Amino acid sequence: MGLFANSEDFEKVIVGFFNLVAETPEVADKLLASKLVIRFNYHDPEVVVVVDCSQEKIQVRSGDKEAQAIVEMSMSADIAHKFWFGKVNLTMALARRQMIAKGPVPKILKLLPAIRPTYTMYPRYLDTSGHSNYNVH
């Protein structure tokens, strides 16, 4: 069994974090420059989130299975959780099939330096948003 007991819990954590990232200009500006629309398909537990960087501001839409995504990333909630701690090497995770990426992967790789600040934001966010029980990896 994974770290997150149910979809509701994980959805709160991940959507709240994406919203925080969307409001952090240091990261958000670079994501907006990519114009990417990314759908994250999580399993164990199941959650779908679209992060839409094609608009003026980043939009985070939970449960959006209809939007035309440019990139689709599929992974377990636990891998996603570890990733935002900076503990997952994306290319290795792809090679090990811990993540599956559909679409232009190089565009995702280019974003890695831009999202580096989020690795320190995530544990702080967990502590300050009432999710400190998940501040483990």
Add this chain to the structure above:
Amino acid sequence: MLPEFYQFQLSTKVLYGPGLALDFSHELHELGASRYFLISDQVIQACGLVDGIAERLQEEGFTITGKYLDVPQDASVTCVEAIAAQASQTGAQGLLAVGGGSVIDAAKAANFIFTNGGSLIADYSGAATLAKRLKPLVVIPTTAGTGSECTLAAVIYDQENNTKLSFSDKFLLPDLAVLDPQMTVTMPSLLTAATGMDALTHAVEAYVGVDASPHSQALGQLAIAYITRNIAQAVENGGDLTARGAMLIGANLAGISFSHSMVGCVHSMAHAVGAVARVPHGIANAILLPHGMAYNLEECQEAYAGLAPLFGADANGRHAGDAARMAIESVKKLTAELNRICALPIRLRDAGVEKDMLPLIARKAEEDGTAIYNPRPVTAEEIMVPLQNAF
């Protein structure tokens, strides 16, 4: 220091031997397919390399159900879809690719749709999109450069959106790679030099990259030795099967190495130079390799010092910094030698790059997907130095 984690996988069976392209049919029995669709291009066909292979296989009881001989220089979505459709229509059970990187990449990508149907872009573009093995794929490289015969990736040009699509999956690895140096003797000298320097760049960058591993480094070292000791001879005397064979093996080892450890700033710059000034990839790498190595000198001093003897530098007893600089100088000497033999460009200005293009090239290099694997961060400001030096 050992990496925290790495993995190494090569499911491709590799055969090496002069004349083997006409003598490998017994290997096909293991693959469980007797009907193959043949993929190549007009240049290879005109050299007479395709018909002999097809005829020999048919003499041995295999069926060539059809041929697609129009793979363009940049394998396109259109040609990939045509290959898959024709292979299916003719009742093929497997694919046989004879050609350079473009032909092999086209065959790899076509195998997605040939095996599973669906849309190449919507269903398979990306990484790790497959759940099971594809149909048998046999490849016979006719260049010694990309190493695509043993890499788990393919790059296909999407002409509709004017972009290059990347596909990466362990199931893309061909089942069988036949390395026959006789298949590369018709390669012109400049192409031999450019593709060979492309392979050398793969080996060097995989060796020092942030995802380097003991396995990829072992192969990279050997690749560097094979290529640096044989490239000039292969360029000068294309009929020398020993030199041709060493280049084929070196490029193959380099391909396996970078398929696991990726490449770095030389490729970042080369991709940008290709996009902005249309400089062929191998030539761009040849020009930029010593300058990219110099860019990484501080981070890679020990690594370059270790490689120095493989580049032919007599660095015995030298301080690591001196030995590393000698390695870089050896690469410069090598490209100068190739310039003398076959006019391989050694400056960007000689390959069609204008000085005012450099800032844009630097920005594109910073954004390139390979930059994150470079041991030193690639910024547009700092990468201008090697670009200006290479100009």
